[in-house]
Amino acid sequence: MTADLLARLAGGAGDPDGLDTRILDAALAEFETYGLRRVSVEDVAKRGGVARTTIYRRFGSKDQLLQAVILRECRRFLGGISAATEGLPTAEDAVVEGFVAGLRGARTHPLLARVLESEPEAFLPQLSMNGGAVMLAARDILADRLRRARPGDGEDYATVAEVLLRVAVSVLLIPGGGLALDDDAAVRAFAREHLTRMLHRTGG
Template sequence: MVTSFEALLPEPQVDEVSVRILDAALAEYLDHGLRRTSVDEVARRAGLGRATLYRRFASRDELVQAVLVRESRRFFAAINDAVESLPTIAERLVEGFVVGLRTAREQPLLGRLLQSEPEFLLPFLTIHGGPAIAIARQFMADQYRRSPEYRANTEVDPDEFAEILVRLSMSLVLTPQTCLPLETDDDVRATARRYFLPLLKS
């Protein structure tokens, strides 16, 4: 069954050459950042000619976008794998928050860009963050609705509830300094149960 993140984020080209290019581009971005990485350097790292790269990705911006989409798909896949077998909305909420926060904290490219090129990344997560929030909100709301116990007549609107959690999660990733106990997965789990689950009451 197609999951919501697969519909929201179409998969980049997945032939062997395209995968080599995307892997090489990610490695270059991690080593040198986006601004200092050229198409020529990516092609060289992939062991390919510049023309071969451009046949798959028509511009530098298209290549950057393809890498970001692939990393985003991996992020949502990690959450989806963690929650899809859980039977209740509460369990899906708690584990999704735990895995999402941990994965975002450990995501190498996100960490690299936040540290070295925040001026590139931050607008897409703040003042121009509408599309990113919409994708994450739809993914989370879909997980809510797919729970076996979901009832359409609940007083909790899945989209509104999901947006609150998405915005809070983004804030914790971008500004990790907090008085909330979030050091370990168990801390995150306990915090989610204490403050998020009461919002689910109908």
């Protein structure tokens, strides 16, 4: 079931009747409103105007439905990072703008904001689901952007990208402290000053 689900979300099987989208939209609205724990499959079925048995047939369980929602939202989120870093002239620019776009997108996403506010302990397990597929997908997208800026230089951009993501996750989970990263300008300055140091070479 999980493999089929991932294939559908990746576009392998598609959603010709629009039913997956309808169910996922309803589930997303429920999770955003009530959190992860309080929502039942029956709640999603009522909002989406479908039978519970249809949801179980398409997604298997509430846990797999939640995973499907998160995977779909992550695809959208990663698309935003990809767009923000497309065509930048240097790897340093990609580090900075990828970090800014990722942190902004995470902070303003309704579902993530809801979870971080009321159920922060549920956030990390979702990132590590399916062998950390979400983190790995985000890492690979950012690493690809860095390689495009410096083709053929042999830098370990996968590690750089993963460290960037882990820094962003820590900022989300543990706000405050000595880092005043409250707006894009502050985040951009922090990334330019500190995070670009992970790149061993300078220049484009």
